[in-house]
Amino acid sequence: MARSPAAAARLDAVSAANRIHAELDLRRRITARAGLVDVFEAIGDLDIPLVFKPLDSALGLCLPAPLKGIMITTERPLHIQRFTAAHELGHAVLEHEGSIDREILERGPNSPSDGRDLQEVAAEAFAAEFLLPRWLYRHHIQAQGWTVAHDLRRPATVYQLSLRMAVSYEATCWGLLSHQILPYDEVRGLSRARIGDLKAELGAGHKPADSWADVWKVTQRDNGARLLGNPDDLVRIELEEAVSSGHRWNVETLAAADWDLLEDQSLFSTDPLIYGAPSTRVVVARPRHGGHGEIALRERQPWAQETPDAAAFQLAVALQGRERAGLSRADRLRLGLSI
Ligand SMILES: [Zn+2]
Incomplete structure (x- = not known):
């Protein structure tokens, strides 16, 4: 059977996204480092001008070839800005006519295509593949030891996966379908989950001030990762602690690093009760101002000299929320400007 025009447009768009991944060596860079596709940085790497403006009537736009340039609204949350930027990058890479986008579907290859503009179908497929390639799912599933x-059939897991890839929960669900990781019925069930309930549970009674904000659950498996999110996000850190030998994580240093410590408890496994077994230190923290910097913890015996082989835990934190008017943070960093 011949391929429909929409299916052909999607295939072209997906291979263009894969080509840009290869050109910028993104797979190697991302799986070794941050764990997410920084689309604003990629647009800069491709020498395409990118600017943020308070657009009311559009999410983003792309100037037609031979001009080059992408404009994204400042009036939407970060994950919508990211998806819009990937969509506009699709228009630019596929050399479409100029486009002004008022609505963008995050379902990528699963979006309905009947009677729709083929350039929009292609740009949506490009965006989904660019931000959510199959290898990125595999990277996180392996790094976290998830099955x-x-x-992956639990909303709580898929929610944490979405945070690590810095896209919406819904887009993460549909990627599971388009990459044939889960069947349609499972994905439909996941996409209907109540994420607000998950956030309340993870926050141990503390809720983000803003309903858009998220609650991260990070463990030793996230050591070295980069968290990209919102200033109101809560971070729940769970680390194993060798309490019986007097080891404690120095979580009190978080306060000095401009974090509010909302919760600090040690959970002991009681089933079965094993004396001398490690317990889990559970900390819920919130950045006081802006959420940009680093979390660096060490597990130590308070009375002993610090040893170089002490267990360490480090996260790069960029909980700064949406991009503001002007250049992207990635471009400002590149130019040595303050972010
Ligand atoms: Zn478009």
Whole structure:
């Protein structure tokens, strides 16, 4: 059977996204480092001018070839800005006529295509593939030790996966379908989950001030990761602690690093009760101002000299929320400007 024009447009768009991944060596860079596709940085790497403006009537726009340039609204949350930027990058890479986008579907290859503009169908497929390639799912699933048969069928897992890839929960669900990781019925069930309930549970009674904000659950498996999110996000850190030998994580240093410590408890496994087994230190923290910097913790015996082989835990934190008017943070960094 011949391919429909929409299916052909999607295939072209997906291979263009893969080509840009290869050109910028993104797979190697991302799986070794941050764990997410920084689309604003990629647009800069491709020498396409990018600017943020308070657009009311559009999410973003792309100037037609031979001009080059992408404009994104400042009036939407970060994950919508990211998806819009990837969509506009699709228009630019696929050399479409100029486009002004008022609405963007995040379902990528799963969006309905009947009677729709093929350039929009292609740009949506490009955006989904560019931000959510199959290898990025695999990277996180392996790094976290999640199983497809069990963990990925739980909304709590998919929610944490979405935070690590810095896209919406819904877009993460549909990527599971388009990459054929889960079947349609499972994905439809996941996409209907109540994420607000998950946030309340993870926050141990503390809720983000803003309903858009998120609650991260990070463990030793996230050591070295980069958290990209919002200033109101809460971070729940769970680390194993060798309490029986007097080891404690120095979480009190978080306060000095401009974090509010909302919760600090040690959870002991009681099933079965094993004396001398490690307990889990659970900390819920919130950045006081802006949320840009680093979390660096060490596990130590308070009375002993610090040893170089002490367990360490480090996260790069960029909980600064949406991009503001002007250049992207990635471009400002590149130019040595303050972010
Ligand atoms: Zn478009």
